[in-house]
Amino acid sequence: xxxxxxxxxxxxxxxxxxxxxxxxAFRHRQSLIxxxxxxxxVIVLFPLGVSPEPEFLKMASVGLVWVAALLSxxxxxxxxxxxxxxxxxxxxxxxxxxxLYLLLLVKSLVHWSLTGLPLxxxxxxxxxxxxxxxEHLPVMLLTLVxxxxxxxxxxxxxxxxxxxxxxxxxxxxxxxLPLTIPVLIFGSGTVQASIDGLPILGHLAIMGMMLVLALTxxxxxxxxxxxxxxxx
Amino acid sequence: xxNPVLEILNLVCERDDRLLFSDLNYQFxxxxxxxLEGPNGAGKTTLLRILSGxxxxxxxxxxWKNELLTRNGALFQSExxxxxxxxxxxxxxxxxxxxxxxxxxxQSFKESDLFMALEQVGLSGYEYVLCRNLSAGxxxxxxxxxxxxxxxxxxxxxxxxxxxxxxxxxxxxxxLAKKANSGITIILTTxxxxxxxxxRILSLNAASTIFExxxxxxxxxxxx
Numbered sequence: 255x256x257x258x259x260x261x262x263x264x265x266x267x268x269x270x271x272x273x274x275x276x277x278x279a280f281r282h283r284q285s286l287i288x289x290x291x292x293x294x295x296v297i298v299l300f301p302l303g304v305s306p307e308p309e310f311l312k313m314a315s316v317g318l319v320w321v322a323a324l325l326s327x328x329x330x331x332x333x334x335x336x337x338x339x340x341x342x343x344x345x346x347x348x349x350x351x352x353x354l355y356l357l358l359l360v361k362s363l364v365h366w367s368l369t370g371l372p373l374x375x376x377x378x379x380x381x382x383x384x385x386x387x388x389e390h391l392p393v394m395l396l397t398l399v400x401x402x403x404x405x406x407x408x409x410x411x412x413x414x415x416x417x418x419x420x421x422x423x424x425x426x427x428x429x430x431l432p433l434t435i436p437v438l439i440f441g442s443g444t445v446q447a448s449i450d451g452l453p454i455l456g457h458l459a460i461m462g463m464m465l466v467l468a469l470t471x472x473x474x475x476x477x478x479x480x481x482x483x484x485x486x
Numbered sequence: 487x488x489n490p491v492l493e494i495l496n497l498v499c500e501r502d503d504r505l506l507f508s509d510l511n512y513q514f515x516x517x518x519x520x521x522l523e524g525p526n527g528a529g530k531t532t533l534l535r536i537l538s539g540x541x542x543x544x545x546x547x548x549x550w551k552n553e554l555l556t557r558n559g560a561l562f563q564s565e566x567x568x569x570x571x572x573x574x575x576x577x578x579x580x581x582x583x584x585x586x587x588x589x590x591x592x593q594s595f596k597e598s599d600l601f602m603a604l605e606q607v608g609l610s611g612y613e614y615v616l617c618r619n620l621s622a623g624x625x626x627x628x629x630x631x632x633x634x635x636x637x638x639x640x641x642x643x644x645x646x647x648x649x650x651x652x653x654x655x656x657x658x659x660x661x662l663a664k665k666a667n668s669g670i671t672i673i674l675t676t677x678x679x680x681x682x683x684x685x686r687i688l689s690l691n692a693a694s695t696i697f698e699x700x701x702x703x704x705x706x707x708x709x710x
Contacts, residue, residue, distance in 0.1 A: 263594075270590030274576075274583070281578035281616075342572025343588075345540060350591040351564035485541045 267352045268360050275364040278337075285333065289326040289369050290376060296322040297380045308385045315384035316394060316445040323373050323398060324405060324438055330369045331409040332426050334361070335417045335480065344417070348484050355473035358480070362410045362473070363403075370402030393448040400461045401441040407468040407476075408433045414479035418486045437464060489516050490549070491640055491671045492537060497546035499532060506532055510546070512688055519662060519672045519682055524690035530675040531571065531644055533690065537673060538568045538642045567592070567638035571645040573629040577618035581609055581628040584617060588629070593637050603631040608654070623649040633661060641665070643674040 279286060300318055301311055338344040347357060377398060378391050386394065412430035419425065444457035490513040497510040506529030514520055522530040535541035536548060539555055539562060548555040550562050575584050581604055589595050604613055607627040617625050626649050633641070647655050655678055662672055663682050 266594065267591060270587055274579070274587040277583060278576055278578055337576075340572075341574060341576060342570050343574040343576065345568070345570055345572070346574045346588060346591055348540065349538065349563050349566065349568050351560045352591075353560075485535070485543070 264352050264356070267350065268356065271347075271357050271360045272364060275361055276368075279364065279368050285330070286368055286372075289330045290372050292329060293322050293326040293373055294376065294380065296325070297384065301384070312385040312387070315381055315386040316449070317442045318384060319377055319381050319386075319394065320398075320401075320438055320442040323370075323377065323402060324434060326373065327369055327402060327405045328409065328427055328430065328434075330365070331406075331413050331430065332416075332423045334365055334410060334413040335483075336413075339417045339483070344480065344484055348481055354477040354480070358410065358414075358476045359469075359473040362407050362476070365410070366403045366406040370398075370406055373402065374398045387449065390445060390448050393454060394445045396458070397441045397444045397461060400458070400465050401437045404437050404464050404468040405430075405434050407472040410476045411472055411479055414476045414483060416483075417480070418483040437461070440464070490514060491516055491518075491551065492555075492673075493549040493552075494537075495547040495549065497533075497536070497544055497548070499529065499536065499544040501529075501532060507690055510690075514671050514673060516671055517666050517669050518686055519666045519674070519684065520686045520688055521680060522673070522675045522688050522690060528690040530690060534568075534642050534644050534673065534675060535570075538566060539563070540568075564592075565639045567632065567636045567641045567643075569629055569632065569641075569643050569646055571648065573626055575617050575625045575628050577625075578616060580614045580616055581620070581624075581631075582613040584628050585631050585635075588632055589635055593635075595635055599635055600631075603634040604628075606634045607631045621649075623651060623654070626650055627654070630658065633658070633665075639670055641670060641672045641674075643672065645675055645677075647676045647678050 297318060300314070304310070304314075335344060338347065348354060350357060374395060378395065381391060381394060382388065409426070409430050412426040415429065416425045440457055440461050444454050444461065447454050447457055492514040494510055494512050498508045499506045510533075522533060524530055532541060536544055537555075539559060542556070550558075555562060574588060579587075582600055585600050585604065586597075589600070601610070601613065604610060607630055609624060609627055609631070612620065612624065617628060620628075626646070630646060630650075647658065650658070659680060659682055662674075666672055666684070
């Protein structure tokens with residue numbers, strides 16, 4: 255009579271979360287496109303507003319691409335948990351018997367693959383437009399591949415902390431921006447070093463460390479923050 | 487009968503400077519259907535959230551199978567079905583997709599079961615319609631379809647009859663009675679008059695109104 259509730263395997267649960275995240279994202283396509291449009295517009299308008307000189311643009315290109323990528327990822331962060339919080343699905347996620355941090359890691363990775371990844375695909379075209387020497391493109395792409403997931407993961411902590419507040423949008427940026435500044439510095443610093451002909455392995459190692467730290471630690475912080483927000 | 491699934495001991499909870507209940511003691515036994523009763527703001531939802539482990543700013547102890555609830559979270563959660571007054575239904579997904587996800591968090595199931603459960607709650611033919619195009623009652627029914635599938639042993643249901651029509655309520659009452667007979671413990675809140683034979687009622691008299699927030703005169707009565 256008292257058979258235990260038949261439980262799911264962990265991978266099956268993670269697949270359910272993954273499929274559902276992708277489905278809801280694709281049903282709200284316009285909000286996926288917003289950060290990309292923002293990214294493109296900032297980079298396109300910059301030369302018009304400051305100076306179209308190739309020499310100047312070449313100098314500014316790396317930093318500009320990185321700042322725009324950081325800001326547009328930031329823009330999409332506040333809706334990471336908001337609708338789930340409003341309709342109560344966050345409670346269900348917290349009550350899932352599987353470890354919450356793994357479910358949240360999946361959620362963050364989906365967020366990155368829908369905002370960070372498209373940015374990375376767009377960035378070579380925009381960088382070339384800014385006269386970045388083409389031979390440094392691979393380095394720039396590599397730093398973006400290592401850096402943007404860190405922004406998504408750290409941003410998840412901020413989003414989880416502020417999800418129960420009425421107007422969390424500004425607060426997320428204030429909380430998260432300082433933490434992402436090292437990513438920005440080393441991201442653009444790596445490419446700059448490569449342009450200046452300096453060794454970049456040290457820079458890359460530090461970026462790799464930040465990625466590993468964010469991947470392993472931030473889901474725990476996000477899970478703790480979410481549990482707190484849900485219990486309000 | 488000395489076989490409590492959940493037990494609360496000397497529970498004291500205060501929210502926004504108001505004492506919701508103090509020294510609350512109660513035992514939920516296997517196969518009980520317990521309805522929490524009380525006026526709006528008496529703390530029914532808060533108590534349900536405490537019992538499901540979602541809310542933890544309280545004093546006193548909540549025991550699950552004679553151990554502290556907070557001790558074995560995952561084990562407890564695998565035996566818990568919680569449906570809150572927010573139904574967790576995504577408007578941009580179809581009933582089938584919503585149900586598949588919500589069940590998927592909890593247990594394994596066959597795809598055909600999902601169709602069967604949706605048919606039980608009167609949503610056959612609506613499986614692929616986006617939930618934003620359904621009525622409030624129909625959306626509520628999507629989350630109630632979980633009741634037909636769940637293997638959980640403890641059901642905590644907050645205002646599940648909201649927006650459900652009369653026949654629907656009667657059908658659900660029958661389902662709950664049947665499940666309780668098979669040994670599932672059900673704790674629920676509703677403002678409907680339930681007509682179930684062995685319903686236990688836990689009434690939370692608003693312990694303190696806004697005007698007397700310092701006094702400590704909560705009374706908990708229990709009638710079978």
